[in-house]
Amino acid sequence: MQACALLPDTKTSVRWLLFDQPALIKAFKAAGVTARVVNAQGDPQKQKTQADQCIADGAKVMIIAPIDSGSAAAIEKTAAAKGIKSIDYDRQVEGGSAALYVSFNNTTVGVLQGKAVANALKGKKGAVVAELNGGQEDANAFLFKGGYDSVLKPLYKSGALKKGPDQFVPGWDNQKAGTIFEQMLIKTGNKIDGVAAANDGIANAVVVALKAHKLNPIPLSGQDATSQGVQNIISGWQTMTVFKDVRLEAAAAAKAAVAIVKGTAVPKTGTIKTKGRSLENAYLITPQTITKANYKLLFTSGFLKKKDVCNGTYAQYCK
Numbered sequence: 001m002q003a004c005a006l007l008p009d010t011k012t013s014v015r016w017l018l019f020d021q022p023a024l025i026k027a028f029k030a031a032g033v034t035a036r037v038v039n040a041q042g043d044p045q046k047q048k049t050q051a052d053q054c055i056a057d058g059a060k061v062m063i064i065a066p067i068d069s070g071s072a073a074a075i076e077k078t079a080a081a082k083g084i085k086s087i088d089y090d091r092q093v094e095g096g097s098a099a100l101y102v103s104f105n106n107t108t109v110g111v112l113q114g115k116a117v118a119n120a121l122k123g124k125k126g127a128v129v130a131e132l133n134g135g136q137e138d139a140n141a142f143l144f145k146g147g148y149d150s151v152l153k154p155l156y157k158s159g160a161l162k163k164g165p166d167q168f169v170p171g172w173d174n175q176k177a178g179t180i181f182e183q184m185l186i187k188t189g190n191k192i193d194g195v196a197a198a199n200d201g202i203a204n205a206v207v208v209a210l211k212a213h214k215l216n217p218i219p220l221s222g223q224d225a226t227s228q229g230v231q232n233i234i235s236g237w238q239t240m241t242v243f244k245d246v247r248l249e250a251a252a253a254a255k256a257a258v259a260i261v262k263g264t265a266v267p268k269t270g271t272i273k274t275k276g277r278s279l280e281n282a283y284l285i286t287p288q289t290i291t292k293a294n295y296k297l298l299f300t301s302g303f304l305k306k307k308d309v310c311n312g313t314y315a316q317y318c319k
Helices: 015-031 044-056 069-081 106-120 139-158 174-188 200-212 227-234 246-262 312-317
Strands: 003-007 035-039 061-064 085-089 100-104 127-133 161-168 194-197 241-243 270-272 280-285 288-290
Touching: 003 015, 003 044, 003 246, 015 035, 015 246, 044 061, 044 069, 061 069, 061 246, 069 085, 085 246, 100 106, 100 246, 106 139, 106 194, 106 241, 106 288, 127 139, 127 174, 127 200, 139 161, 161 174, 174 200, 194 200, 200 227, 227 241, 227 312, 246 280
Parallel strands: 003 035, 003 061, 061 085, 085 100, 100 280, 127 161, 127 194
Antiparallel strands: 241 288, 270 280
16 A cells, blocks of 8 residues: 545545545546545544554555644654655644645635625624634634634724624534534624634534524625535525535645655645644645535536535525
């Protein structure tokens, strides 16, 4: 076995199982590189065991989508001691030693989210915006937040919008997101006019809570272009999602891994600051906003199947 990909879980997003895994397998197969793609199901100890197994089985390169930076950095250190190179995949590994970081431009993701919420609240002076950020153990959560805060903070300062409750969701857990948002509603007496939600799962927790309280839809961001997220968009409950074609990301990571295996130049788009280490080489892909106006692009590109979105009560919204 020449390459190994360690994916984090199946709980925080359906993408890992539905998109990343098959795309990585396909890319390695096409390059004629033997590979193993495994998922740690949210358990850092399991991810370490999987990594140790890959090292023992002769992997020359490891693609790591970390559960948390601490455990992933330890995996990279162990691999490096054996002359095995690592690639940080989708999430940065603080204090790590990877040769490359492959992801989307995650600050741009946050900017797109912030702009969508701000534009939907234009002219509603003093509208209260709550922020539901991802898990603090994921460096990306801070990049997304940095992105939407760069749009929202000047608007809070000018009084155009009002800063509401702002919380991280432990482990990107959708149930915890629902509980946190329920508490936000209680704290504000239901006076929340928009939400910068870090991904579609968290956004859906907001939708469920709003419906339970018989409240109207409010401007709401998302990310990952999941079937559920798109259903919330076409039915008027979510403003947008961010489409990160993870097939491109998986292909780029696999291409870099193949280059490492074959000893050729590793492609990069630039460098990125990663905490606890020197500048890291990076390959960043540009994300895209999806709204009610262009959601069909997800079908035509083959990212989502129409039948997975336009079903049941949602069929009526697919014109």
